[in-house]
Amino acid sequence: MKQFSNILGSRFGWIAVFGLILLIPGQALAGKNVFKFFEDMEIHGFVSSSYSFNFNKPLSQTNCGIAPLGGCARIFDQDDNSFKLDNTELVFLKETPDIGDIGFRFDLTFGFSLPEGAQRARSSATGSGSEFPTSPTTPDDDFDLQQGYVSWKAPIGNGLQLDVGKFITHVGAEVFDGYDGWNMNFSRTFVFGWGIPFNHTGIRATYEFTDKLTAMIMLANNWEEAGVSDNNTDKVLGTQIAYSPTDQIGILFNWVGGNQGTDRGLAGNPIVSNNNNWRNIFDIVVDLALTNQLSLQLNADYGAEENAHPSNGGTAKWGGFAGIVRYDFNKWFSLNFRGAHFIDIDGFRLGAPNNRLWEVTITPEFRIADNMVVRFEYRHDESSLGIFENSRGTGTGHQDTVAFNTLIHF
Numbered sequence: 001m002k003q004f005s006n007i008l009g010s011r012f013g014w015i016a017v018f019g020l021i022l023l024i025p026g027q028a029l030a031g032k033n034v035f036k037f038f039e040d041m042e043i044h045g046f047v048s049s050s051y052s053f054n055f056n057k058p059l060s061q062t063n064c065g066i067a068p069l070g071g072c073a074r075i076f077d078q079d080d081n082s083f084k085l086d087n088t089e090l091v092f093l094k095e096t097p098d099i100g101d102i103g104f105r106f107d108l109t110f111g112f113s114l115p116e117g118a119q120r121a122r123s124s125a126t127g128s129g130s131e132f133p134t135s136p137t138t139p140d141d142d143f144d145l146q147q148g149y150v151s152w153k154a155p156i157g158n159g160l161q162l163d164v165g166k167f168i169t170h171v172g173a174e175v176f177d178g179y180d181g182w183n184m185n186f187s188r189t190f191v192f193g194w195g196i197p198f199n200h201t202g203i204r205a206t207y208e209f210t211d212k213l214t215a216m217i218m219l220a221n222n223w224e225e226a227g228v229s230d231n232n233t234d235k236v237l238g239t240q241i242a243y244s245p246t247d248q249i250g251i252l253f254n255w256v257g258g259n260q261g262t263d264r265g266l267a268g269n270p271i272v273s274n275n276n277n278w279r280n281i282f283d284i285v286v287d288l289a290l291t292n293q294l295s296l297q298l299n300a301d302y303g304a305e306e307n308a309h310p311s312n313g314g315t316a317k318w319g320g321f322a323g324i325v326r327y328d329f330n331k332w333f334s335l336n337f338r339g340a341h342f343i344d345i346d347g348f349r350l351g352a353p354n355n356r357l358w359e360v361t362i363t364p365e366f367r368i369a370d371n372m373v374v375r376f377e378y379r380h381d382e383s384s385l386g387i388f389e390n391s392r393g394t395g396t397g398h399q400d401t402v403a404f405n406t407l408i409h410f
Contacts, residue, residue: 075193316348
C-alpha cells in the first residue's frame with residue numbers, strides 16, 4: 001500500500017493535467033456537454049508475458065554479464081530461467097484528425113519492460129564517466145506513466161500538431177511494445193539498450209508537408225533522467241524528418257542534442273549552466289518492402305558527449321547498427337531474423353572500454369488470432385571482452401538464450 005501511495009503521489013501532476021482537459025475553454029467545449037468531449041475517446045489494452053532461458057546457466061541467474069561491466073548488458077529480458085509479466089498497458093486516447101481538435105494520450109503501464117525502470121538501471125553514474133551504477137541493477141516491476149500528453153491541431157497551414165507532456169522518444173527503430181505496435185523480435189538490441197534515449201518530457205510540433213514528407217521538432221528536458229526531470233538549466237532539442245518517396249520505402253532522420261552537464265546546485269552551490277557536456281545522438285531508420293512478403297529494416301546511430309571520456313576527459317563516442325529481415329509465409333506465420341553490432345570503444349555507455357557487442361536473433365512469430373501473437377526466440381551474443389557469465393560465475397565471450405513470448409492486444 002505504501003508503494004502504491006507513492007506512485008499516486010508521483011503521478012498527481014499528470015492526473016491534474018488530465019483534469020484540466022475538462023476545463024479547457026474555447027470553441028472545443030463551449031456550449032457543449034462536457035462528456036461530448038470524450039465521445040471519440042478510445043481505450044486500448046496490451047499484455048505481454050514471457051519465459052527465458054540462458055544456456056550458459058549463469059551463476060547470478062541473469063543475462064547481465066560480469067565485470068568489467070558495472071551493470072546489465074541486456075535490457076528487459078535480463079532474468080534466466082524465469083517467467084515474467086513483461087508489460088500490461090491501458091491506453092486512453094483521443095486523436096486530433098482535424099484542425100482545431102484537442103486530444104490526449106495516457107499510457108498506464110505495469111511490468112518489468114518499462115522505460116522508467118530501464119532508465120534508472122542505466123543511470124546513476126559512478127563518477128568515472130560510466131553511466132552504470134556500481135553494481136548490477138535490473139528494472140523492478142513497477143507502475144509507470146509511459147506516456148502522458150495533451151494534443152492540439154493548431155490552425156496553421158495543413159494543421160500543426162502540438163503535443164505537450166511526456167512521450168516515447170522518436171529516436172531508433174525499436175519501440176516499447178504496445179497495442180499499436182511491437183518489435184519484430186522479443187528481445188531488444190544492445191543498440192536500443194545503450195545507444196539511444198527512451199523518452200522525453202517537453203513539447204513537440206509535427207507538420208505534414210505532403211503525404212511523403214513530415215517534420216517534427218522538440219524541446220525537452222535532459223534525456224538521461226527518465227525524461228521527466230532535468231539536471232541542469234539547459235534543455236535538449238530534437239528533430240525528425242520522415243520521408244517516403246514510394247509506398248515501399250520509408251526513411252527517418254533523427255537527432256537529439258543538448259547539455260548533459262550536472263550543474264543543478266551540487267553541494268549547496270548555486271545553479272550554473274556552462275553547457276560543458278553537449279551530447280548528440282544521430283540516428284537513421286530505413287524500411288524497405290522488397291516484396292509483398294519480404295521486408296527489410298536498417299538502423300544506425302552515432303552518439304558523442306563532450307568532456308565525458310572516462311580516462312582522458314575528452315569526447316566520448318559510441319554507436320551501432322542493426323538489420324532485420326522479415327518474411328511473411330502466410331497470414332498466420334512469419335520469420336524474423338536480426339543482426340546487430342554495438343561499439344563502446346571509450347567505455348562511456350557500458351563501463352568497459354574497447355567493448356564490442358554482436359548479436360544474432362531468430363524469432364518465429366505465430367498469429368493465433370486477430371488480437372493474439374505467440375513468439376519463440378533464439379539469440380546468440382558475442383563480446384570482445386568476454387563479459388558474459390557462465391555457471392562458475394566467470395566470464396566468457398558468448399551466451400545463447402531462448403525465449404517464449406505471448407502478446408494480447410485490443
